Amino acid sequence: MGFDPTGRLLPTPDDPDAPARAERLRQLGVGAEADPAFDAAARDLARLAGTPLALVTFVGERHQFFAGLYPPPGQGESRTAPRDRGFCPYVVVRRKALVLDDVTDYPRFAGNPVVDEEGIRSYLGAPLLDLDGRALGTVCVLDRLPRPWGRPGLESIKAAAAELSARILAGAAG
Template identity: 60%
Template sequence: MTYEPPRPARGLLLTPEDKEAPARVRRLDRLGLGQWPEPALDAFAVHLADLTGSPYAMVNFIGEDHQFFAGLSIPATGPVAKPDGTRPQVGRLLPRDHGFCPHVVVRRKALVLEDVRDYPRFAGNPVVDEYGIRSYLGAPLIDSSGMALGTVCVADVGPRPWGRSGLETIKASAAGLVVQLEGRETDGLTLL
């Protein structure tokens, strides 16, 4: 009898079904969000990256088949190099099955992954291999109607003990931002 070691985690990640996606897309359209980069949201992401000491920070809106980073902060030198020395191309659009934000939106709860390799469900995610992401911290943007519009999140290329303070920071950041986003709709306010 021979022993076969467990196969890598590939294929274990299933992007959760998102029954709210059509309604979310309509809500984002009404708010004028999720279709183009916004300088104020980029500034928010830069602040969040500085606050958490993370190389990557995003304000992410989730559509039916994709994610859009309306706010994005990456290292000034460009994306962090992968172990092979190459630097991935970082854009504002990702398929829905990439990354961890779609899970946050469907779960409607913050997600803390100190080392994604510790979680077989997430270790096989394309952002782990393509972008070298090893840790993630994200919280949903839940508006006053109860809809999860997207996320605010940070990521790092090494394991990170985010701790309770990291969790509290990301949740408070999400709550503060959603108030500003809804203010746009009612008062025509400029973000930040």
């Protein structure tokens, strides 16, 4: 959920594509289990962006699954979160990259639980798209400090998303 200036939490946007996306994720065999290749992709994203955190996220009907995490979770830590946590569900619904240099500058996002509970201050994410243009999930990098991502950051995250999308779809075809 986001936060508006009147102090109300804003709901995660409606996601009419959620059932079709969940079915497509099942067909592709992704989004339900951790995968070392996705953890490696998250690590590479964090290194490329110079951030302490990165995710490869698949968004289901009721929750999001972090198939790739950097740093990797500790033993027993969950790789799932409700759809109202974080920013990836917005990227998936919009099917567009999201650049938040300082999330506290955006009332819709400033009250998100990851801001208050985990100290996230900046976010840069892009959708993982299938051949039909359906967003399956996201790749993103996060920081606990505000960051001016700029056009180079935006272009880098979009390129990383396109590359990983191609790898996911090639794996399903192979």
